[in-house]
Amino acid sequence: MTAIAKDAKTSQDFEQLKNRLKTTWMTGDYDLFSRFMKKDAVQFFQRLGVTQGSRLLDVGCGAGQLALIAARAGAQVIGCDIATNWLKRARARAAAEALEITFEEADAESLPYADGQFDAVVSLIGAMFAPRPHLVAAELTRVCRLGGMVAMANWTPDGFVGQMFRTISKHIAPSGMPTPMLWGDETTVRDRLREGIADLKFALRVYHFEYPFPPDAVVDFFRSHYGPMSRAFASLDATGQENLRSELVQLWSAHNYSDGNTTSVDAEYLEVIATRGRNILVEAQPTATHHIEGSTGRRSALLADRIAEAAADLAVFAEGLSEAEWRAPMPGSESEGRSVGVLVHHVASVYPIEIDLARTIADGADVPDVTWEVFAELNANHAQDHAWVTKAAALELLRRNSRNAAAAVRAFTDEALDRTELSLIGLVETPILIVRQAVRAVESQSNQGRDR
Numbered sequence: 001m002t003a004i005a006k007d008a009k010t011s012q013d014f015e016q017l018k019n020r021l022k023t024t025w026m027t028g029d030y031d032l033f034s035r036f037m038k039k040d041a042v043q044f045f046q047r048l049g050v051t052q053g054s055r056l057l058d059v060g061c062g063a064g065q066l067a068l069i070a071a072r073a074g075a076q077v078i079g080c081d082i083a084t085n086w087l088k089r090a091r092a093r094a095a096a097e098a099l100e101i102t103f104e105e106a107d108a109e110s111l112p113y114a115d116g117q118f119d120a121v122v123s124l125i126g127a128m129f130a131p132r133p134h135l136v137a138a139e140l141t142r143v144c145r146l147g148g149m150v151a152m153a154n155w156t157p158d159g160f161v162g163q164m165f166r167t168i169s170k171h172i173a174p175s176g177m178p179t180p181m182l183w184g185d186e187t188t189v190r191d192r193l194r195e196g197i198a199d200l201k202f203a204l205r206v207y208h209f210e211y212p213f214p215p216d217a218v219v220d221f222f223r224s225h226y227g228p229m230s231r232a233f234a235s236l237d238a239t240g241q242e243n244l245r246s247e248l249v250q251l252w253s254a255h256n257y258s259d260g261n262t263t264s265v266d267a268e269y270l271e272v273i274a275t276r277g278r279n280i281l282v283e284a285q286p287t288a289t290h291h292i293e294g295s296t297g298r299r300s301a302l303l304a305d306r307i308a309e310a311a312a313d314l315a316v317f318a319e320g321l322s323e324a325e326w327r328a329p330m331p332g333s334e335s336e337g338r339s340v341g342v343l344v345h346h347v348a349s350v351y352p353i354e355i356d357l358a359r360t361i362a363d364g365a366d367v368p369d370v371t372w373e374v375f376a377e378l379n380a381n382h383a384q385d386h387a388w389v390t391k392a393a394a395l396e397l398l399r400r401n402s403r404n405a406a407a408a409v410r411a412f413t414d415e416a417l418d419r420t421e422l423s424l425i426g427l428v429e430t431p432i433l434i435v436r437q438a439v440r441a442v443e444s445q446s447n448q449g450r451d452r
Contacts (some may be wrong), residue, residue, distance in 0.1 A: 014422065017131060017177065018107075025083040025129075027227040031063035031093075040064060041124060041209045045069045048151050053121040057143060059108050060126015062088025063073070064101070070122075071099040077446040078113075080106035081126070082135075109135040124340040125269070128154045128184075131177035132422055137192040141276060150193070156204070157436065158183030159268030160255055167251055168232045169242045177422070184270040188432050191306065198277025205271045211263040215252035218244055218263045299417055304409040308426045311402030314431040315395055317438065318344050325393050328441045338383045340438045345389045346382055347434055348398035351405040351427065358423050359408075360401050362416035402427075 014451030034041075044155045045066060050056060058067040061079030063086040071077045071094070079101060081087055094101040106112050106310045108127040120143045140150050162181045175206040186202050193200060205260040211218050221247070233241050241401040258264035318326075318340075326341040405427060412420070 010130065014131075014295045020021075021129070021131065022082045024227045024231045025062075025081075025260050026085050030083070030086050030223040030225070030227065031089045033222075033225040034062055036209070036211060037207065041065050042069055044124060045073070045122075046328060047271070048120065048149065048273070050075055050121065050149075055117065056120045056122060057111075057113065057118040057393065058126075059106075059111070059121065059123040059140065060088050060129070061090060062374055064093055066124045067098065067101050067103070068093060068097070069118070072097075073429075075120075075335045076100075077100045078104070078118075080104055080108075080111070082107055085140075086370055096102040101130040109139060110140045111143050112294065113143045115142055116148075117143050118148065119145055120149045122149075122229045123150045124153045125155065128180045131423070133178060133183065133192055134421075134425065138195070141193065141274075144276040146276055146278065147198075147276065148276045150197070150276060152183065153190075153205070153398070154183035154189075154270050154272065155181055155217055155269045156270050157181040157433075158440070159184065160209075160251075160265055161267045162250065164251060168229070168244065170247075171240055172232050177349065177431070178425055182193070182429055182433065184268075185436060186270065187351050187435075188429065189270070191273055191428070191432070193272075196277060197274045199275040201273045203245045203271045205269050207267040207269055208351050209265040209267055209417060210258075213263065213397065214261045215256050215263050219248045222248075224238065227255050242247065271351075272387050291329075300302040300412045301420070302425060303412075303417070303428075304406040307400060307409060307424070308406040310431040311371075311398060311406075314347065314435055315398055317435050318395060318398075320434070321391070321438075327444045328438075330348055330437055330441050339387070340381075340441050341389055341391060341394060342383050342386055343434050343438065344398065345386050345394040347431055348394055348401055349382070350430075351401035352425065352429055355405050355408045358412075358420040362421070376379050 050073065051071060054075045056067075056070050056075040056077050058064075058070065058077060061067050061081045062083065064079055067077045067079035067090065079090060080103070082105065084105050089103060090101070090103045094103070101137075104112075108130045109122070109132050121140050123140070129135050129142065140152075140181050155165075157179070165179075165181065183192075189202070190200060203346065209218075211221065213221070223233050224230065233244065236244060252263065252265060255265045256263050256427075276432040323339065327339050328340045330340060330343055409427075411426060
């Protein structure tokens with residue numbers, strides 16, 4: 001069972017998730033935190049080529065850093081975020097510079113703006129943290145005019161920030177949402193922005209973290225001022241906090257290329273620049289007025305297609321692996337016996353579990369809580385039981401179960417999808433993530449072979 005499915009149980013649970021996210025981003029001092037990142041924010045904006053007078057929407061604007069940069073350049077700017085305290089700070093900063101910017105509370109999954117209202121829709125390390133990426137993609141596209149630009153900067157899974165979030169995730173319970181770092185994976189973003197987009201361009205960029213204090217003080221700075229880090233520490237006891245701090249200090253120290261008592265670390269991000277085209281097929285946030293009781297339609301068909309395509313891509317990748325590559329240990333799991341083949345079989349085996357869970361959620365029934373410890377034990381047992389699974393057996397299971405899962409999703413009504421869609425996203429994104437991790441495992445094995 002995926003972490004996504006465990007916590008996305010009912011609409012009430014989802015509202016609790018959204019409230020937790022809002023609390024997380026209102027914690028700390030994001031205004032102070034973001035000021036250390038201004039230089040690269042300016043460079044990101046300048047590369048976009050936004051012209052004077054352009055109507056620009058900054059989604060996930062925080063304390064207004066990018067919105068202020070855009071307004072200074074002559075753009076007509078609206079900034080939106082779920083964290084109302086930082087919106088208040090952003091308004092004060094704009095007023096201090098006599099800049100006319102509208103800052104308002106809004107959710108990236110349901111933007112309160114008209115179709116095609118903006119020439120440029122931009123998100124700098126913001127919208128990537130919303131829990132339903134398919135809705136975010138549809139909304140960013142919807143509010144952009146035909147021929148306009150949708151631009152994002154998103155941390156990558158393998159970059160420094162991706163590593164930092166993986167370090168944190170080892171110490172806390174699963175969040176109940178897809179990893180935000182998949183917004184930094186080109187294949188995933190192509191899938192998410194495939195409707196209503198005429199052209200997509202990608203570039204890997206580097207954010208330069210520079211602090212006038214050593215790595216241990218940087219960790220303490222993040223702990224005090226960066227919401228996700230603050231909340232992670234707050235969820236742990238004293239021993240857990242000490243262990244997490246120690247690992248984070250080691251991570252920052254290992255990547256620090258500065259001398260003396262300062263810190264300089266490069267963090268990779270994916271720059272995404274899309275041109276708005278025609279043909280938006282997905283309604284971003286369906287409401288009760290759009291439902292036809294008991295009907296199935298385009299939403300379920302599109303989701304089923306994405307599930308089938310993700311499984312097919314995983315199957316094609318696995319089919320081309322040699323026996324040695326099939327047995328290669330996944331990164332970070334050498335001692336746990338989780339090979340590439342074991343992970344492919346695991347993905348194949350969870351389809352019926354996820355579908356049964358989705359049906360339970362859609363019916364409004366209670367879903368038992370699954371703790372992180374139980375989740376880890378299930379994974380460990382699977383790795384042990386299927387350590388020598390053959391490629392043929394795993395691929396046969398993958399194809400059969402994914403085909404059945406796609407067929408089941410096609411039968412979901414719009415009303416059922418409203419309740420359970422978040423729990424099904426893992427069937428699209430987990431295969432993509434496994435391919436990425438498997439590529440790293442195969443490359444690592446190949447490099448070790450050359451070193452011998």
